[in-house]
Amino acid sequence: MKHLVPEFEKLRERFPAGFESSLALPCLRRIQEDRGYVADSDIEELAVFLGVPQIQIEEVLSFYTQFRRKPIGRWHLQFCHNVSCSMNGAENVLAHVERRLGIKPGQTTPDGRYTLSTVECLGSCGTAPMMMVNDGYHENLTLAKLDELLQGLK
Amino acid sequence: MPGRQLIMTFPVTATSHALPEYRARGGYGALAKALGQMKPQDVVKEITASGLQGRGGAAFAVGRKWQVVQYDDGQPHYLIANADEGEPGTFKDRWILENNPHMLLESMLIASYALNVRNCFVYIRGEFDLPYRRLAEAVEEAYAAGLFGRNILGSDFSCDIVVYRGAGAYVAGEASGLISSLEGKKGYPRNRPPRLTVKGLYQRPTVVNNVESLSNIAWIINHGADAFKAVGTPKSPGTRLFSVSGHINRPGVYEVELGYPWMKFLDEDCGGIPHGRGIKCVVPGGVSSKVLTGADIANLKISHEELWDAGSTLGSGGMIVIAEGTCMVALLQVLMRFYHHESCGQCTPCRHGTGWLHRILDRIVAGDGRADDIERLYYISKFNDGTTICGLGDAAGYACSGILDKFRDEFEYCIEHKRSKFGGNLECLRSS
Amino acid sequence: MPEIFINGQAIEARDDQTVMEVAREHGHFIPYFCWHPQLSVVGNCRMCLVEVEGRGLDIACNMPVAKGMQVFTNSEEVQAHRKAILQFITLNHPVDCGICDKAGECVLQDYHYEYSGQRSLSHDEKVRSTKFYNLSNRILLDNERCILCLRCTRFTHEVSKSMALGVERRGDVSNIRPVEDRPLSEDPYSDNIIDICPVGALLSRQFLHKSRVWFLQPTPSVCPGCARGCTVQIWHRKPEWKLKALDQRQNENIARVTPLDNPAVNGPWICNKGRDLAQMFERVRADEPMLKGRPVTVPAALDEARRLIGAARHPVALVSNWGSNEELETFKDKLGEVFHCFVKQDWQRQPGERIEDDLLIRGDKNPNTTRARELFGHAEPDFKDGTDLVLVWGEGFDFARLPPRAGIIFLNSYLQPENGHADVFLPVSIQTERHGHYTNFEGTISAFEPCFEKKPGVLHAEDLIKALAAPARGHP
């Protein structure tokens, strides 16, 4: 985490004084972006840097779905399976990807390329079905579109 | 388009979200007017007079919330735009963030001026990528143009803004859960009292408003409360953005003048239901609002009062259209899985009740339903109503009892025959 | 002073009170799990729902009083909701009371009998979680029994400030967890969470499956671990449940120690040292008088002691700051003129022990320095003017520091090598065998009561002092 401290200091300037604790989420997001996950050492260092109890950082990491404590595949495919997506064929597209990759949600392909997850509504219901690949949204999915997309994810 | 528009007033292009075009549309004129010609109290008065209701779910009058904040009580005040947009079926705030972010920013500046706020925040859900980038860009543009920072437009009003990204928790969209999250903690909602307008972010008076609620402010200041009230109905002034999804030919975000006939909207504006199927029901305002059948809405107008009379609400404006032939048991299962997954786990009834609902639905869908399951679903829903810290527990109950009230026979069928009356079907695809 | 009505009774409440507080003060019991008088309000268990006229149900623990409000703590609605809350709480609770140490003093058990009595309405599997999670070297956590009242987490954040506990994950898979790699062991107040846990989710490893609580009775006592003198309850086997077979030592042993709520001294808390009094009191005891290491009868030992006292020209006494007020006063009264008296520090801080903090723990690791010094002054022990006899009362004094040729009379409770080096050794009773009072560092006096019988060869110090002051037999 240490090399990110200058960035964190900049971030701090945007917040009013006394908001150190608030930096927990943005700093953790940044650490995860940098390392791919949040390591144990990051937790201790961040707690010290922000002057917050370490347990607060641990709680935050386990409360929010986007944080992870372990590395995952290079491409994280997250399929929405909430109502509107389900009503527009989410089950089909998910089943298709499961077949193609040979994994179930929660698993990573042995070559470490793909991790598959299901998630709740991501606010793309009008362009359902949808999935997130890493940070990007892919909407109005069809089987053909999916195949093409997977081709591009090396 | 259904009626008059206040927000979606321009054709979306590759550059229509940027500052120059916003200015060309008259943008930041309302800010200049407020700073130049109005006292902060006048702004609060104008918003109160406009009758603007919250667009985040509860339709609470924006002006009434603002009035609680004492302008000169010697403490810092905070303003937060709620851009968590987690209610399934809702994606309208995203439209504003992507396509008209300056309208939100200008409105937040005016609100900050009115409420004596030095630091304001936008709490945006962590998964939003393009909306975040568009908003962050707009913030930079605004700072560069001197619209944030010190002595804005040469006045003695100063204001800073932070765009704060969540990390995946529906409950962090609840105003007090949001505040916990913005304090860098897990998103546990808090008991009222104290109200957030008395003790909110870091125990200071804090106003939390939905993105769309706030975005109306600039328009109201520009055109006046009376002009705003001239749009919509007497009890539902203005317009609302509806996120239309589900079994519908033209899903998307629509700005609807309140009082517009519902079926006309669905049939004409949204292109009707694929394959000419009939409407089984609609979720009117996000999954936490009770469903209404096709018959219920046949003659309804889209307004708060008509929805309340019909036993539901416009909620977050997430309208999900459900065609004939859809299995409501499977649909309720999806919803209960959602609430179970999203309960923060503080309150006894919600922590255990949401999981209980989910397990019973799983069992019914699997063909293992029991005769007393329906009664039990009602029991759990009932005892989550009004007994929890935040509205999530209640909402799970409303969603459940709402569907049971209207489609009990499907559940009975499924329990008795150990299979769905509609083959567990949820899909009705648009032919593309 | 708003007037409010609880179940129809008009009550003058203070502005800053909650309905929970007012109701308790006036004898209207509202059941609660998460509320605790010493902790912040989280209002999450929802057990304290009450009905307010015109407003419906809300929780009493977070409800400020308002003029004229009509509160009903037992309406039909309230009763129905309490029953439902208990259904939800027991939905995933294992109800394994048969093997739970809390059984018999568990709030959930009590409320179930009082407010529900209903069997579970669920037909589905319970959510499983960790049983016997190692929270520290002293405490086990059963996550299945936990009802997430967050008393334990709030205790570590608000009272002991170790910030050691939190909640991991969310919803019905939320788990109480300690900070990773830094367990609760470093928190010297940790065991209080066992007491405040309303259910059997937090278990003392010392006490684990040692006894059903209904076989035990508490005796009020005072922790001698430091000058705070926390009031405690020492739990031991009830006489009617004395074991006749199995390990009979259990009849004479301390089963556990819990705080005795006392706003004047320690509130509802004690430190872990207070929990471990057994380690102090159950060391091997001395139970026979000796003359130069040779066992003798009590009268023989007393005779010799009196003879030494009578013969001494410059006798010095090292008075124990573990003596009770009564014993110290008797010593002053009977022997204060005979001996030149100094107060002796029986106990010093042990390695690794917390020295002092602003919650309870005091730097002086003895219970009655205050009264001892009031009676015998502050001077350090000093043997310069030809001391020819030293009476050492209590442990902790290095005999090498005594004047080489002086006679020694030693009063001690435990089997220690020094006992045999004294000219006269007299075994005395310990705190759990007698009545008495200690005066703490602030001057507050607290009482302790006997839990166990002393052995016949052992004397109460007070009797012993009187006997020593009596005229020596066989002397004119």
Ligand SMILES: Cc1cc2nc3c(=O)[nH]c(=O)nc-3n(C[C@H](O)[C@H](O)[C@H](O)COP(=O)(O)O)c2cc1C
């Ligand atoms: C579980 C839950 C989730 C919520 N999520 C959101 C949300 O994502 N966005 C939002 O604006 N309001 C949400 N709300 C409503 C907020 O609590 C709050 O009422 C709203 O932001 C206030 O803004 P308004 O008065 O302008 O509508 C949620 C409420 C609950 C109970």
Ligand code: SF4
């Ligand atoms: S109702 Fe549910 S989500 Fe809301 S605070 Fe309670 S447990 Fe958390």
Ligand code: SF4
């Ligand atoms: S372990 Fe006990 S005190 Fe802690 S939250 Fe669970 S039930 Fe409450």
Ligand code: SF4
């Ligand atoms: S603080 Fe002192 S008196 Fe209190 S329990 Fe601990 S050692 Fe005993």
Ligand code: FES
């Ligand atoms: S239901 Fe899938 S994005 Fe909303």
Ligand code: FES
């Ligand atoms: S005691 Fe009031 S909610 Fe727990």
